Amino acid sequence: xxxxxxxxxxxxxxxxxxxxxxxxxxxxxxxxxxxxxxxxxxxxxxxxxxxxxxxxxxxxxxxxxxxxxxxxxxxxxxxxxxxxxxxxxxxxxxxxxxxxxxxxxxxxxxxxxxxxxxxxxxxxxxxxxxxxxxxxxxxxxxxxxxxxxxxxx
Numbered sequence: 001x002x003x004x005x006x007x008x009x010x011x012x013x014x015x016x017x018x019x020x021x022x023x024x025x026x027x028x029x030x031x032x033x034x035x036x037x038x039x040x041x042x043x044x045x046x047x048x049x050x051x052x053x054x055x056x057x058x059x060x061x062x063x064x065x066x067x068x069x070x071x072x073x074x075x076x077x078x079x080x081x082x083x084x085x086x087x088x089x090x091x092x093x094x095x096x097x098x099x100x101x102x103x104x105x106x107x108x109x110x111x112x113x114x115x116x117x118x119x120x121x122x123x124x125x126x127x128x129x130x131x132x133x134x135x136x137x138x139x140x141x142x143x144x145x146x147x148x149x150x151x152x153x
Contacts, residue, residue, distance in 0.1 A: 036136060036152050039066045042095035049089040053082055053098035061102055061127030065135045066095040066152070073139035076116030080137075081108035090137060102129045109137050109147040121147040 053063075065080050067090040074092045081087060083105055088096045089112070104126050111118040125133050136150040 035068055035070050036138070036150065037066055037069050037093055037095075038152050039064050039095040039134070040153075042066050042093050045088055045090060045094045045096040050087070050096060051089075052085050052087045053100055056099050059102065059129035060099040061129060061131045061133065063098045063100055063105070063107060063125065063127060063133050063135065064095065064153075065090070065098070065107070065137065066150075067092055067137040068139075069093045070139070073116075073143060073145070076111055078137050078145065079110050079112055081110065081120070081122075082106070084108070100127055102127060102131075107135055107147065109145055111145060118145055121145055123147055123149060125149070 063082065065088070067078060069092055078090045079086055079088070080090060080096075080098075082098055082100060087098050090096070104124060106122050107125055108120045108122040110120045123135065125135075127133050134150050134153055136146075136148060136152065138146045138148075140146060
């Protein structure tokens with residue numbers, strides 16, 4: 001039997017081909033996760049998908065949210081919430097600025113429903129007057145929604 005498998009190109013040794021196959025699968029799957037995108041390179045969200053925090057008055061802080069590029073989650077829109085208020089709906093490779101009063105805010109991301117349903121991911125942000133904070137929306141290799149602060153500007 002071993003001789004027949006060897007002739008057919010099947011490895012039956014102790015190491016076998018499993019590690020090579022596992023490594024190739026890992027490399028291929030990691031290519032499907034999203035990639036960080038600069039707000040400068042992303043498209044602005046159309047006005048009809050911006051719902052709140054658009055007034056640039058006084059000494060407000062600026063929260064910039066950018067959704068990454070990539071295949072993972074690209075068929076699903078993502079809603080951004082600020083202090084529980086729906087602020088905008090993002091598609092892949094989009095960015096938006098939100099103007100908030102100085103203080104602590106909860107920035108949340110959620111999938112709206114249907115096949116793209118999921119929980120809310122939230123982060124706390126202390127935003128000062130005239131201060132800018134940057135956040136990114138991404139998806140893991142296992143299609144988990146991620147919201148995190150970022151240095152990508």
